[in-house]
Every structure is written in structure tokens, then in C-alpha cells.
Amino acid sequence: MEKRIAIAIDGPAAAGKSTVAKRVAQVLNFTYVDTGAMYRAFTYAVIQKGLDPKDEEQAVSLIPGLSIDLAENGHVYLNSQDVTDVIRTPLVSGNVSYIAAMKPVRLALVEMQRAIAEKKSVVMDGRDIGTYVLPNAEVKIFQIASVETRAIRRYEENLEKGLKTTLKEVEEDLRKRDYIDSHREFSPLKPAPDSVLLDTSYMSVLEVVEAILKIIKEKTGIEILCH
Numbered sequence: 001m002e003k004r005i006a007i008a009i010d011g012p013a014a015a016g017k018s019t020v021a022k023r024v025a026q027v028l029n030f031t032y033v034d035t036g037a038m039y040r041a042f043t044y045a046v047i048q049k050g051l052d053p054k055d056e057e058q059a060v061s062l063i064p065g066l067s068i069d070l071a072e073n074g075h076v077y078l079n080s081q082d083v084t085d086v087i088r089t090p091l092v093s094g095n096v097s098y099i100a101a102m103k104p105v106r107l108a109l110v111e112m113q114r115a116i117a118e119k120k121s122v123v124m125d126g127r128d129i130g131t132y133v134l135p136n137a138e139v140k141i142f143q144i145a146s147v148e149t150r151a152i153r154r155y156e157e158n159l160e161k162g163l164k165t166t167l168k169e170v171e172e173d174l175r176k177r178d179y180i181d182s183h184r185e186f187s188p189l190k191p192a193p194d195s196v197l198l199d200t201s202y203m204s205v206l207e208v209v210e211a212i213l214k215i216i217k218e219k220t221g222i223e224i225l226c227h
Ligand code: DC
Pocket: 013, 014, 035, 036, 037, 039, 040, 096, 097, 100, 101, 125, 126, 127, 128, 129, 177, 181
């Protein structure tokens, strides 16, 4: 059997990880795994059941029997319900960091993430992929950008999706999430010591993809034909 390869792309919210990771996965013909979507789907499950996303006992009660599927076409399913769009709404974005700080939730989702990477070569994006989920990943990228750049990117994405938010609201949400994500006790957002730091504040998507492919080629020797 061919050796499976793992590419970890971590970094703060809205640093452009998912756009880039999806493209890199496409070029390499690897599976793209959006771990943030899993935390978002869990958060939606809690909200949908009328539970309090800040109450660990209530949230954790949903773990048994929970099924989250990331389909190859990019759709996200929660117990067979298509939640692709609803998990991007401000209600979910504003609560997901509380859920992601709960250790039992993380342990359950990390188990699913590792199971995917055991079966396939992956490009996995998140916050703790290089540090905790896949510490032996062949390539680890820590992608950053200034909070102002990230807020504009996310605001424009929201506009395209028809989501009504102001730039100020988006920036406040990012600052709040960055703070909670990097200060939580278990598995906080931080670069792995062996990761490559990539500041994308002044780079286009294409430039970031090219830079990451170059790093992958150098570190793994994979032949990247055309993209
Ligand atoms: O990447 P995103 O914005 O969709 O992630 C949503 C939230 O999930 C984010 O605020 C932090 C959390 N998250 C995490 O804690 N660990 C991951 N591996 C991925 C996301």
C-alpha cells in the first residue's frame, strides 16, 4: 500500500486556511479535512437542541451517537442533516470557541480526525493539527495574517454568501475567537515547533498555494506535476 501523507495547516480564524488547503488537496489529489467545520457542526447540534453552548455537561451529553460527516463534495452532515450553510452563521461562529474549549468534545472529534488520516492522505486544516492531532505530519504550516486583513477577507466572504454582518462585528468576533482559541487549557492554538510560519497578509491565494506546494515538495519529495 502507498504511504499516506499528512499536511497540517493551522492558524487563527479567517487566515485563509480553508481556501488554500482545499486547493492544495485538489492539486495533490489528497482528501481535504476541515476540522473547524466539525467543531461548528457540534456547536450547531448543541444550539439546535436548545442546550447552552457554554455548559460543558449539556454539550458533552450529545457526544454519544453523534455523527459528523465531511463529504467529498465539501458538504457537512450532522446526523445526516446537511448543515453546510448554517454552520457559517454568526450564531454558530459566536459560540464555537466555547465548544472547542471543552476537552471531551475535542477528544471525540480528534478521534474522528485521526481515523480519516489513517485511511487517506490528507490536507487537514485547524488549530491543533500539527501540535496534537497529527504530530507526525510530514508538513506543518502555520498560516497567519493581520486581524484587519482577516476581517476584510471574512467580511467579503460573508457578503458573497448573503450573510448580513458589519466589518466591525466580524473583526470583534475574530479577536474574541483568537483569544479563546489561544488561551484554552487543552490543545490551544499555537505553532508546532517544527512548523513553517507563513504570513499571508500581503499574499494572494495563488501565491500562498504556490508557497505551500513548494514547501511540500521540499519536505516530502512528492512530484507535483501541474496545477
Ligand atoms: O476554522 P474555523 O473558523 O471554521 O473554526 C471554528 C472554530 O473551531 C474556531 O474558533 C476554533 C475551533 N477549532 C479548534 O479549536 N480546533 C480545530 N482543529 C479547528 C477549529
